[in-house]
Amino acid sequence: MALHLNDDAGPLLAVSQGDPAGIGPEITLKAWLRRDEIGAPFLVLSDPAHMKAQAARLGLRVPVQSCDASEARAVFSTALPVAPLSHEATAEPGRPDPATAPSTIESIETAVALVRGGQASAVVTNPIAKQVLYQSGFPHPGHTEFLAALSAGPGGPAPHPVMMLWCEELAVVPVTVHVPLRSVPDALTTELIVATGRIVHREMKARFGVAAPRLALTGLNPHAGESGAMGTEDLAVVAPAIGDLRREGIDAKGPFPADTLFHPAARQGYDVALAMYHDQALIPIKTIAFDRAVNVTLGLPFIRTSPDHGTAFDIAGRGVARPDSLIAALRLAARLSRAAKRAA
Amino acid sequence: MAEQRDQRPIIALAMGDPCGISPELTAKLLALEEVHAAARLLVIGDRRVLDEGAMIARVSLALETHRGEGVPPVGEKPVLIDLGNLDPRTVQRAVASPEGGRFALTNYRYALTLARDGHADAVCFTPFNKHAMRLAHPPYDDEISFSAEVVGLDGPASEFNILGDLWNARVTSHVPLSEVASLITRERVLRGLKLTDAAMRAAGFATPRIAVAGLNPHAGDGGNFGREEIDILEPVVAEAKATGIAADGPFPSDTVFLRAKSGAFDAVLTMYHDQGQIAMKLMGFERGVTLLGGFPFPICTPAHGTAYDIAGKGVAHIGATRAAVLLAAEMAKARRAGREAAA
Numbered sequence: 001m002a003l004h005l006n007d008d009a010g011p012l013l014a015v016s017q018g019d020p021a022g023i024g025p026e027i028t029l030k031a032w033l034r035r036d037e038i039g040a041p042f043l044v045l046s047d048p049a050h051m052k053a054q055a056a057r058l059g060l061r062v063p064v065q066s067c068d069a070s071e072a073r074a075v076f077s078t079a080l081p082v083a084p085l086s087h088e089a090t091a092e093p094g095r096p097d098p099a100t101a102p103s104t105i106e107s108i109e110t111a112v113a114l115v116r117g118g119q120a121s122a123v124v125t126n127p128i129a130k131q132v133l134y135q136s137g138f139p140h141p142g143h144t145e146f147l148a149a150l151s152a153g154p155g156g157p158a159p160h161p162v163m164m165l166w167c168e169e170l171a172v173v174p175v176t177v178h179v180p181l182r183s184v185p186d187a188l189t190t191e192l193i194v195a196t197g198r199i200v201h202r203e204m205k206a207r208f209g210v211a212a213p214r215l216a217l218t219g220l221n222p223h224a225g226e227s228g229a230m231g232t233e234d235l236a237v238v239a240p241a242i243g244d245l246r247r248e249g250i251d252a253k254g255p256f257p258a259d260t261l262f263h264p265a266a267r268q269g270y271d272v273a274l275a276m277y278h279d280q281a282l283i284p285i286k287t288i289a290f291d292r293a294v295n296v297t298l299g300l301p302f303i304r305t306s307p308d309h310g311t312a313f314d315i316a317g318r319g320v321a322r323p324d325s326l327i328a329a330l331r332l333a334a335r336l337s338r339a340a341k342r343a344a
Numbered sequence: 345m346a347e348q349r350d351q352r353p354i355i356a357l358a359m360g361d362p363c364g365i366s367p368e369l370t371a372k373l374l375a376l377e378e379v380h381a382a383a384r385l386l387v388i389g390d391r392r393v394l395d396e397g398a399m400i401a402r403v404s405l406a407l408e409t410h411r412g413e414g415v416p417p418v419g420e421k422p423v424l425i426d427l428g429n430l431d432p433r434t435v436q437r438a439v440a441s442p443e444g445g446r447f448a449l450t451n452y453r454y455a456l457t458l459a460r461d462g463h464a465d466a467v468c469f470t471p472f473n474k475h476a477m478r479l480a481h482p483p484y485d486d487e488i489s490f491s492a493e494v495v496g497l498d499g500p501a502s503e504f505n506i507l508g509d510l511w512n513a514r515v516t517s518h519v520p521l522s523e524v525a526s527l528i529t530r531e532r533v534l535r536g537l538k539l540t541d542a543a544m545r546a547a548g549f550a551t552p553r554i555a556v557a558g559l560n561p562h563a564g565d566g567g568n569f570g571r572e573e574i575d576i577l578e579p580v581v582a583e584a585k586a587t588g589i590a591a592d593g594p595f596p597s598d599t600v601f602l603r604a605k606s607g608a609f610d611a612v613l614t615m616y617h618d619q620g621q622i623a624m625k626l627m628g629f630e631r632g633v634t635l636l637g638g639f640p641f642p643i644c645t646p647a648h649g650t651a652y653d654i655a656g657k658g659v660a661h662i663g664a665t666r667a668a669v670l671l672a673a674e675m676a677k678a679r680r681a682g683r684e685a686a687a
Contacts, residue, residue, distance in 0.1 A: 131566075180560050180570030181616075182525035221521050222617035231520030259621035263629050277521075278561035280618055282598035287626045290602050 009073055010040065011121035011337035013330055014111035017046035018126025020100050021091035022311025023321035025054040028126065029062045030323035032080040037327055040334035041076035043069055043120065045107040047089035048082040054093070058319045069119040085110065093317025096129050101136035104128055108143075112150045115302045121337035122303035123147070124329050127311045142178070143306070144297055151300050162199045162298040164272070165281055165308060166332060167289035170262065171208075171272040173200055173298075174281035184277045185233055188220060193241035193274070200272055201250045203298040206343070207336050208271075216261060216270035217242055217254030218280055224255045238276070262288070291324040294332050303336045305329040352384045353676035354418055355669060356455035356464035359389030363435055363444045364650025365660035366470035367397025372662045373470075373669060374422060375403035383673040385422035386464055388451040390430045400658045415463045427454065438652040440473045445480030448472050449490075456494040459641045465676035466642040468669050471650045486518065488636055491643060501638030502539045505620060505647055506671065507628045510604055511552070511611035512620040513540045513637075524616045528559055528572055533580045536613050541589045543637035544611060546682075547675045555600050555609040556581055556593035557619055563596045601627065630661045633668045635675075642675040644668040 018024030028044055029051065035041075044051065048066040055062045065079035072081040089103035108128075114120035128143055140146040148158040164173045175196050176187045197215055204213035217238060218224070221231035228235050238255040245252035253270070260266060261273060262284035275281035285293045285308075297304040307325035315321055357373075360366035370387065371394060373379055387394070391409055398405050408423045410416040416423050430447040451469070458464040477484040484490060488501050505512040515536045516527045537554060544552035556577055557563075560570030567574055577594040584591040595603070597614065601623035604612050614620035624632055624647070632647030646664030654660060 130568075178561055178565075178569050180525075180564070180572075181521075182570060182572075185522040222518055222621075225520070230518055231522060233520075233522070258618045259625050262622060262626055279597050280622070282561075283601075283619065283622045284626060286598040287601060287623050290599070 011334055011341065012069065012072055012119070013040055013042035013122050013124050013333050013337070014069075014114045014120035015042045015044045015330075016107040016111045016123070016125045017044060017089060017104065019091075019096060019104055019129045019132060019311045020046070020050055020089040021093055021096045021316060022127055022129065022313055023316045024126030024311070025051055026058060026093075026316065026319070026321045027307070027323040027326045029055050029058070029060045029080065030321075031327050031330060032062055033060065034323065034327055035076065038330045038334055040121070040330070040337060041073050041081070042124065042330060043072035043114075044080065044082045045085060045110045046082050047087075047103060048084055050089045050091065051080065051082050053090075054317075057093075057317065069114055083110070094313050096132045096311070096313060098132055098135040101133050101138065104133065105138065108146060109150060112147065112302070121340065122305065122333035124326075124333050125304065125306040126326070127307065127309060129311045129313070147297065147300060147304060151302070159299050159301065160195060160199065161300055162196055164200070164296045164298050165285040166294045166296050167285060167292050167328070169264075169288050170267060170285055171204075172275055172281040172285055173272060174275050174278045176277050178278065181277065185220065188233065188237060188276055190237050190241045190244065193217070193238060194244045197241065197245045197250060197252055197274060198248070199299045200274065201245075204272055207298075207303065207339065209339050210271050212251060213272060214270045215245070215250065215252040215272055215274060216256060217252060217274045218258040218261055218276055219255035220276040222257070224257045291322055292328045293325065294329045296332065303333055303340065305333045305336075350384065350419070352382065353465035353673050353680065354386055354463070355383045355466045355468055355672055355676070356386045356388060356458045357669070358448070358451035358455040358467065358469040359387065359393060360448050360451075360470035361440075361444050361473040361476055361650045362393050362430055362432060362447050363437055363439055363441060363476070364471060364473060364652050364655045366448075366650060367393050367432075368400040368656070368658060368660055369397070369470045369646070369662060369665045370394060371397035371401040371403050371405060372660070373665050374405055374407060375401070376662070376666060379666065379669055380422065382670055383676075384418040385669075386416075386418055386458065387422060387424045388427065388454045389424065390428060390447070391424060391426045393430055393432050393447070394424060396432050400656055402658060415458065425454070427451065437656050440476040440479065442476065442479040444473065445476030445478070449477055449480055449484070452490075453494055456491055460495050464641070465680065466644070466672035468643070468672050469645050470665060471646060471648065473650045487643075487645075491636060491639060495639060497639055499638055500535055500539060501636060502536065502543075504540070504543060504635040504637050505624050506633040506635055507624055507631060509610065510627075511540065511544060512614060512624050513611065514614045514617060514620050516616050518617065521616065525559065525572065528576060528615055530576055530580050530583075533577065533613070534584060537580070537584045537589050537591050539637055540611055540613055543635065546679060547671070548678050549610055551590050552610045553590045553592065553608075554611045554613055555595055555604055556591060557597040557600050557612055557614045558594035559615045561596075563594045631663045631667055633664060633671055635671065641679070642672045644672040
């Protein structure tokens with residue numbers, strides 16, 4: 001077992017700044033004010049001057065202290081620890097600026113470096129705006145793909161990241177994610193469902209401590225296709241994937257009609273649901289836990305959570321952004337960090 | 345003093361599948377005082393099935409029974425038109441059967457005919473079992489096409505799901521997901537908006553505010569995840585607005601129901617089955633009502649099914665059936681008021 005320098009000191013969450021013109025700085029400051037709810041200290045990778053300016057602008061009484069990861073735990077109770085980046089991140093709230101892209105990217109890279117180096121226990125990311133990063137030549141489709149690329153060993157393939165939405169009442173994984181609805185049936189293959197199911201099963205055990213995770217899969221079609229009357233994919237694609245998973249000893253069941261899988265009684269029957277497309281997963285979790293839902297990335301060599309909302313440029317800097325989803329993401333990261341430490 | 349004419353609308357209530365919770369729901373409904381305050385009920389079915397339902401529900405029934413030809417007058421008490429069409433001992437509880445399907449179909453056809461011929465102002469039914477209906481009548485497709493055939497409707501009709509004051513209609517319904525995107529056309533979405541607007545006005549909404557859900561994740565995210573929002577939905581919303589429909593959107597479908605529930609909209613027009621059904625069932629599984637709109641009279645039923653798993657236990661929740669009958673009564677009253685104002 002590899003012992004890291006800070007193992008005795010307890011978990012530390014590395015928080016990326018996100019787009020500095022979005023609500024990331026604001027909700028991070030507000031989350032620090034509610035730090036008693038989180039269960040672990042966190043360190044923000046950002047420009048301390050920008051964080052200070054946002055606190056002043058919003059009238060939030062948050063002392064900001066520039067420090068590094070080894071000092072963050074000590075600082076956290078009295079000030080928000082911010083580890084400076086080499087790029088400045090000065091941005092006007094609500095006015096995204098491609099000039100800030102290098103700092104946004106560096107913040108994510110640094111968070112990953114800290115957790116891979118054992119100086120932090122989990123990565124919690126604030127929302128980014130992909131269009132802003134694209135304008136500065138960012139080559140990755142999105143946040144999660146970038147984290148996967150950062151996780152690849154030298155010359156090795158990037159891991160297959162799996163997005164899970166989580167709240168206390170429900171864990172749900174969309175098997176296909178940011179795909180136009182028109183393209184979902186083609187994108188949905190037995191192999192993809194099986195690969196996703198394996199990762200979900202493994203991480204429910206390893207990270208969430210569920211000894212024998214029960215997976216429930218939705219059908220792609222209305223009423224799960226009604227035995228082929230409404231679409232063949234549930235018989236031809238989803239059911240064989242369930243068979244494959246079961247042969248590997250994974251407790252997978254379905255395909256179930258998606259519209260009756262998410263009410264409280266149905267949820268008793270599984271630990272995690274696999275939905276076949278984005279909104280089939282997002283509609284139930286948002287309806288159950290609008291601003292408490294957390295995005296967890298499975299399949300990476302470290303813990304990563306994030307709030308499940310965007311940069312919200314339209315309300316940035318007005319003081320009305322709610323930190324609840326970020327706080328939920330921090331809480332879950334803290335909980336998973338403690339579980340990982342116990343398992344180590 | 346002239347006797348006050350009974351203003352309560354007449355609702356023809358067809359007993360649904362006899363092997364599930366429909367008999368006990370029918371009996372429970374008949375025991376509700378507020379239902380009788382709102383409507384005169386003409387129940388279509390079999391006395392023996394209804395009596396069994398009353399026993400399960402532990403209620404006593406006060407109703408007139410009518411057998412034979414003709415349409416009975418409905419006065420103070422509700423009336424059962426006893427078709428004598430099913431001995432409950434010939435079917436098994438919790439098993440879909442052709443006998444059960446035939447019973448429900450006969451009752452429903454009778455109720456529709458009564459309303460079509462002007463003897464009732466609205467139709468309601470307790471849950472059907474589609475499998476049983478198809479065992480009895482293989483060409484049976486769904487309630488809308490069956491009703492349209494019986495009534496002789498040639499205009500468009502649509503199903504609405506209703507939860508309190510929140511309505512949901514969908515552009516596509518029981519079709520494979522792979523066909524959904526190609527069915528999202530200007531004509532269909534516009535027709536959905538017009539039907540929703542008309543049905544809600546008929547139910548008493550002055551200017552129903554209708555949110556249109558996007559088809560794609562994040563409503564397409566500006567074209568990154570699909571272009572139907574830009575190419576079809578945005579222009580249709582603008583077109584509908586120009587004709588006086590309070591349409592808005594398209595909005596990401598994962599939060600549009602929360603916005604509607606918080607009061608921002610009266611209705612959500614969804615693009616496909618699960619998009620609306622997941623949210624509506626989560627927000628009120630036990631209270632949801634299904635309305636068939638586009639017919640010359642309201643047709644309402646609880647949104648839930650026959651619940652074979654709890655049939656006969658007397659624990660079935662009456663909320664949705666009650667809400668269905670009260671909505672039908674409300675809509676029938678509004679229609680009559682509209683007709684009288686026009687006359």
